[in-house]
Amino acid sequence: MIAWSKGLAAGLIGLGVIVLLAVVAPWIWGADATHLSGAARAGVSGAHWLGTDALGRDVLARTLVATRLTLVMTVLATAIAGTLGILLGTAVWVSGPRVRETGLRLIDVMVSYPAIILALAVAAILGAGAVAAVVAIGVAWSPAFARLTANLAASVAGRDFVATARLLGVPPYRVLTRHLLPNIAEPLLVLLSVAFAGTLTALSGLSFIGLGVQAPSYDWGALLNTGLAALYTNPAEALGPAVAITLTGVLAGFVGDGLAAGADPHRMRVLGGRRGRAAAATVAASSAAASAASSAAASSAAARAERTAGDRPQAPEDALLTVDDLRIHAPTGEELVAGVSLHVRPGEIVGVVGESGSGKSLTAMAIARLLPDAVRADASVLRLDDLDLRGAASPDRLATEIGVVYQDPAASFNPALRIGGQLTEVLRRHRGIGRAEARERAARALERVHITRPAARLRQHPHELSGGMRQRAMIASALLTEPRLLIADEPTTALDVTVQAEILDLLREVNRRDGTAMLFISHDIGVIASLCHRVLVMYSGRIVEELSAADLAAGRARHPYTRALLAATPRLDAAGGGTPLTTIPGRPPAPAGRPAGCAFASRCELVMPHCADAPPPPVRAGEDHWAACHALEPAPQVESAP
Numbered sequence: 242m243i244a245w246s247k248g249l250a251a252g253l254i255g256l257g258v259i260v261l262l263a264v265v266a267p268w269i270w271g272a273d274a275t276h277l278s279g280a281a282r283a284g285v286s287g288a289h290w291l292g293t294d295a296l297g298r299d300v301l302a303r304t305l306v307a308t309r310l311t312l313v314m315t316v317l318a319t320a321i322a323g324t325l326g327i328l329l330g331t332a333v334w335v336s337g338p339r340v341r342e343t344g345l346r347l348i349d350v351m352v353s354y355p356a357i358i359l360a361l362a363v364a365a366i367l368g369a370g371a372v373a374a375v376v377a378i379g380v381a382w383s384p385a386f387a388r389l390t391a392n393l394a395a396s397v398a399g400r401d402f403v404a405t406a407r408l409l410g411v412p413p414y415r416v417l418t419r420h421l422l423p424n425i426a427e428p429l430l431v432l433l434s435v436a437f438a439g440t441l442t443a444l445s446g447l448s449f450i451g452l453g454v455q456a457p458s459y460d461w462g463a464l465l466n467t468g469l470a471a472l473y474t475n476p477a478e479a480l481g482p483a484v485a486i487t488l489t490g491v492l493a494g495f496v497g498d499g500l501a502a503g504a505d506p507h508r509m510r511v512l513g514g515r516r517g518r519a520a521a522a523t524v525a526a527s528s529a530a531a532s533a534a535s536s537a538a539a540s541s542a543a544a545r546a547e548r549t550a551g552d553r554p555q556a557p558e559d560a561l562l563t564v565d566d567l568r569i570h571a572p573t574g575e576e577l578v579a580g581v582s583l584h585v586r587p588g589e590i591v592g593v594v595g596e597s598g599s600g601k602s603l604t605a606m607a608i609a610r611l612l613p614d615a616v617r618a619d620a621s622v623l624r625l626d627d628l629d630l631r632g633a634a635s636p637d638r639l640a641t642e643i644g645v646v647y648q649d650p651a652a653s654f655n656p657a658l659r660i661g662g663q664l665t666e667v668l669r670r671h672r673g674i675g676r677a678e679a680r681e682r683a684a685r686a687l688e689r690v691h692i693t694r695p696a697a698r699l700r701q702h703p704h705e706l707s708g709g710m711r712q713r714a715m716i717a718s719a720l721l722t723e724p725r726l727l728i729a730d731e732p733t734t735a736l737d738v739t740v741q742a743e744i745l746d747l748l749r750e751v752n753r754r755d756g757t758a759m760l761f762i763s764h765d766i767g768v769i770a771s772l773c774h775r776v777l778v779m780y781s782g783r784i785v786e787e788l789s790a791a792d793l794a795a796g797r798a799r800h801p802y803t804r805a806l807l808a809a810t811p812r813l814d815a816a817g818g819g820t821p822l823t824t825i826p827g828r829p830p831a832p833a834g835r836p837a838g839c840a841f842a843s844r845c846e847l848v849m850p851h852c853a854d855a856p857p858p859p860v861r862a863g864e865d866h867w868a869a870c871h872a873l874e875p876a877p878q879v880e881s882a883p
């Protein structure tokens with residue numbers, strides 16, 4: 242939605258009058274514009290308000306008649322610039338990383354040349370004439386659109402709803418038309434009006450220097466050229482086209498400014514955010530980084546080979562999700578996730594907890610196959626039942642067997658589309674269900690997550706729903722295909738505590754009612770303990786402890802990090818009363834600075850000299866309970882003398 246302002250109204254009315262003139266002027270003043278009066282270069286008079294040209298033709302009539310050709314050329318050049326630029330700018334974001342890199346660099350190079358020089362080069366190649374001028378100016382202005390579009394699309398391409406579309410296997414052209422373009426339309430509209438003024442002056446400039454419109458046709462630029470010859474004897478001859486160009490440019494500027502100032506702030510707010518970081522990181526990928534990543538992958542394979550098949554957590558035969566030795570590398574080669582193994586049984590809720598940056602989201606996104614393009618995942622096993630998630634997994638199965646709920650309900654839906662269209666997309670696309678039935682099922686799904694008036698909600702846009710309601714709708718959307726695994730990546734972090742409790746209740750209910758297995762990610766160990774059956778504690782890209790929620794709640798955690806996390810969690814119950822709240826000193830190491838030994842050693846109360854030597858292997862600490870800590874390893878047997 243655009244808010245109206247006086248400037249915008251004045252600009253639109255003024256341009257409206259000029260368009261009207263363009264339509265009617267050739268009919269009304271066409272004859273006067275070509276009539277040879279015999280009075281060459283006559284000054285301003287009652288009969289000729291702006292005088293006459295060298296052949297005695299009325300300058301005002303010619304200026305008014307030239308409006309049509311000038312406007313048509315300007316609109317065409319702007320359309321060419323917009324179409325080429327928007328196509329190029331968005332195409333890079335729906336292509337693979339290599340094409341994207343090349344496209345972005347190409348745009349950078351094109352933008353670095355001034356548009357008019359590019360136009361002169363194109364015009365010189367195509368030759369003089371109106372068509373050549375339009376093409377030249379259109380091509381010359383396209384990099385500006387491409388740059389803006391690429392920048393805007395970068396932030397939208399990283400949003401959760403685009404990730405969901407990718408998970409659903411939506412083809413690139415549809416991601417472009419349905420998700421990218423509607424969300425960047427307003428700033429592009431502003432640029433279109435600015436570009437209109439720019440192409441007008443550039444086209445007039447080409448005609449003025451003789452490269453644009455050729456006689457007997459004429460536009461304002463060509464009239465300015467002939468008027469210049471009589472500047473000292475009859476300045477009004479140049480004044481007419483000069484005023485016309487300036488006035489039209491200023492009115493287009495009013496429209497541009499009005500659109501920019503009045504663009505809906507709600508819409509603008511959706512650009513940028515959590516996942517944009519991933520998209521930006523993708524852009525930063527370089528070929529040097531790629532080779533570093535491949536060498537890191539080779540060393541990880543060696544590391545994997547070293548791991549013994551001895552006593553370590555094993556996925557049971559009936560596991561729904563099995564992940565073994567998952568390693569994730571940044572484009573720069575750093576190991577972000579350093580050998581994670583986990584499993585989720587059917588109907589089980591497994592929680593993953595850890596400080597920010599511990600690798601929880603990357604692990605989850607690797608399972609959902611939603612990692613940013615240049616980030617590489619590599620695992621011995623990555624399987625959902627019989628579906629191998631490492632290779633070319635079937636998009637239909639991926640889309641229907643894994644559901645994802647993201648942290649920010651505001652970013653989970655495409656703000657430009659109604660809830661109904663977004664919810665029915667997956668059913669129509671992957672289940673081949675018709676529109677009416679899909680809407681009925683979507684309404685039922687909303688009802689099941691306790692959203693009132695579901696039919697009316699389907700007709701609403703995401704911003705018309707409250708945060709909690711949006712998250713419920715997101716859960717409904719993720720459950721529409723009855724997925725076997727629901728990945729919930731911090732689904733309550735952006736919500737207030739009351740709504741958070743409601744969402745946790747809802748997830749519990751879904752798990753009990755439908756038996757949906759869940760991988761639930763949070764940095765809040767209290768939330769994890771209250772919802773999950775089993776808990777994985779992550780630290781610096783590794784799982785450091787695996788235990789049941791009952792053991793966690795009963796204070797049977799063994800790893801010093803888990804214990805420190807628990808001690809740092811506020812408790813309002815009687816058991817917590819009087820216990821001072823502690824903090825964990827220091828910060829986790831960045832992936833690039835992860836030490837060779839235990840990553841927690843520098844913050845650990847139980848640190849021993851050999852903690853610096855090697856990462857601790859998982860040690861059995863009970864039934865289904867493992868902790869990776871050197872302090873928990875059994876003391877080496879000392880051989881006694883015979």
Ligand SMILES: Nc1ncnc2c1ncn2[C@@H]1O[C@H](COP(=O)(O)OP(=O)(O)OP(=O)(O)O)[C@@H](O)[C@H]1O
Binds near residue numbers: 523
């Ligand atoms: N696209 C990326 N490129 C490079 N590094 C990344 C990328 N995405 C994440 N990282 C880094 O990987 C590490 C793990 O990130 P991840 O998002 O998985 O952590 P997290 O535990 O989910 O944290 P949070 O709770 O803040 O989301 C962090 O150090 C992060 O900076």
